[in-house]
Amino acid sequence: MLKPFRLLRPGTVAEAGEELERHDDAAAIYAGGAELLLLMRQGLLQPEYLIDIKHIPELHGIRRENGGISIGAAVTHWDLERDGEIRKHYPLLAEAESHVGNIRVRNQGTLGGNLCFADPHADPATPLLVLDAEVELGSTRGSRVMPLDDFLLGMYETALEPGEILARVRVEPLPPGWGVAYQRIERFFRPTLNAAVAARSGGNVVNEVRMAVGCVGPRAVRLPDLEGRIRGLTVEDAVEAIRGARELLEEVLMPVDDLLGSAAYKLDITVVALERALRTSMMGGMGD
Ligand SMILES: Cc1cc2nc3c(=O)[nH]c(=O)nc-3n(C[C@H](O)[C@H](O)[C@H](O)COP(=O)(O)OP(=O)(O)OC[C@H]3O[C@@H](n4cnc5c(N)ncnc54)[C@H](O)[C@@H]3O)c2cc1C
Known part of the structure; x- marks a missing residue:
């Protein structure tokens, strides 16, 4: 059973970072909840505050940007699997996304939640490494960008620092002629x-x-x-x-x-x- 918690709803990435700094270990970022709620139900994690980031506009949208694509951390697997631009120019990612769990998990789970949880048994990171993806991390200190390869440190371990959230994932298309x-x-x-x-x-x-x-x-x-x-x-x-x-x-x-x-x-x-x-x-x- 879930223990009581307070739900916080910041409107920007910086505000979410502020809440994380204020509540530190007592708080957890909540995106789709596919993993987080399981841990909470099993009593493995009992945060006093959930910082719900789904309503932050900066974390949404699949946008064309500088010849590549920028994907908000709160975009779901289902959205990625169906998106016309992703299917056409990033079929490797669309294919991997279409295999995630089942339709419920794909509808609920986000790309950001998947990468931040860093479960080794996951789909998106593998094609994203082939596509040389970069991640943008945001906090009250501003934002920083790094290769996904540097972000993934190990089993359930990422380069996120205290107060940071994953904001966007950037990918460039492969040059023409690649299969x-x-x-x-x-x-x-x-x-x-x-x-x-x-x-x-x-x-x-x-x-x-x-x-x-x-x-x-x-x-x-x-x-x-x-x-x-x-x-x-x-x-x-x-x-x-x-x-x-x-x-x-x-x-x-x-x-x-x-x-x-x-x-x-x-x-x-x-x-x-x-x-x-x-x-x-x-x-x-x-x-x-
Ligand atoms: C039955 C089942 C089957 C599954 N099968 C697969 C599969 O086949 N392939 C696969 O890849 N995955 C699979 N998953 C995992 C699932 O796809 C991912 O866990 C999901 O994408 C997580 O996203 P979420 O938004 O629900 O994350 P949440 O559960 O909300 O969060 C997960 C973790 O990441 C943190 N977090 C979330 N978003 C951010 C952010 N933007 N910045 C910083 N921290 C953040 C949270 O605090 C939490 O610690 C499965 C899960 C289930 C329950």
């Missing part, structure tokens, strides 16, 4: 593993490639070393290089045993998922 693919293996609604790949082919050669894997270890990880190893190879040689990269993958992904699978199993399917995603993206993938 993309998203692979996901799931259990109990949650992904056991996901892999996102973007590649530009030159005939049968991997001219450009970006790869990320999520859910295997503490956080989603971009794979620059593996990308370097396969750039310039034919698809078949690239697949062989992925198969031979088990040691590298183990080192960077830090796979863990959990209810969704053993570390060894996750490493095995990482190789298969990357191979499949690379082949699909090299054939043109899911979008432009």
